[in-house]
Every structure is written in structure tokens, then in C-alpha cells.
Amino acid sequence: MEVTINGKRHQVTMADDTPLLWVIRDELGMTGTKYGCGIAQCGACTVLIDGQATRSCVTPVGSVAGQQVTTIEAIGDDAVGRRVVEAWVANQVPQCGYCQSGQVMAATALIKQTPKPSEQDIAAAMVNLCRCGTYNAIAAAVRQVAQG
Secondary structure, three states: OEEEEOOEEEEOOOOOOOEHHHHHHHHOOOOOOOOOOOOOOOOOOEEEEOOEEEEOOOOEHHHHOOOEEEOHHHHHHOHHHHHHHHHHHHOOOOOOOOOHHHHHHHHHHHHHHOOOOOHHHHHHHOOOOOOOOOHHHHHHHHHHHHHO
């Protein structure tokens, strides 16, 4: 099967029902997308599929054929993604950093869909878990990007 990840076509050999996360990490060697819970609850595995924040740990690779998958490795190639990363750095969001790739992906999807999100929009979209509790810094970074 062929999938498009970060603008490049890849032939994958894993079964169609294999979670996209394992194709990204194990077959393609892109380890920025993290495994957290395996049940789509924590968000560490968040990628963008056609611009939508999606939990890759429960998304079968067969379901993304013909769609554009973006991982953290390519987020800097996107103007919004680059601004999100810059805001993450400026606000010193990461502590341990484990969840941050998923957080950045969720924030990028939010800003692309709602360029000027309200506090409610931010709260509704930024639901990925952070063991270090950097939620205030995450929200501040999202607000910074939204302010332009």
C-alpha cells in the first residue's frame, strides 16, 4: 500500500489494519510521534490527516490511503506549524517534552481551522494530556500564535 506522509509517498508493507503510529515509527523510522496510551486518550500520537488532528495509535494505516499525513518532523515546513513551534519555544512550554509533538500538532490544527480561537476553542481543542502540567504555557503559546 502507498501512503503520503510529510509530502512523500511511501510504500508500506504492514497490514492495512496496523495502527498508523507503528508504520510511522517502526517502518518509516520517524520517531517524533510518540506512543502514550494506545487508546486515543492522551494525544501523544497526534498527527494531522488532511489538516485534522488525529490519534495515530488507533487509526488504521489502510484508512489514510489518498490522504495527506503530516507528522512533527515536517511541521516546520508549514507556516502555521512554524509559528506554533516558535511560540512553544518563546513560552518555554516543554518540560519533559514527551507529549509536546502531539500538543504542537493539535495546536497547529486548531490555528489552521480557527485562526483567532476563543478561550473556549483553545480549551476544547487542546485536550492532549501533559504529565508535567504545562497547560497554562500551552494555552499562552496558542494565544500568542493567534495574535499573530
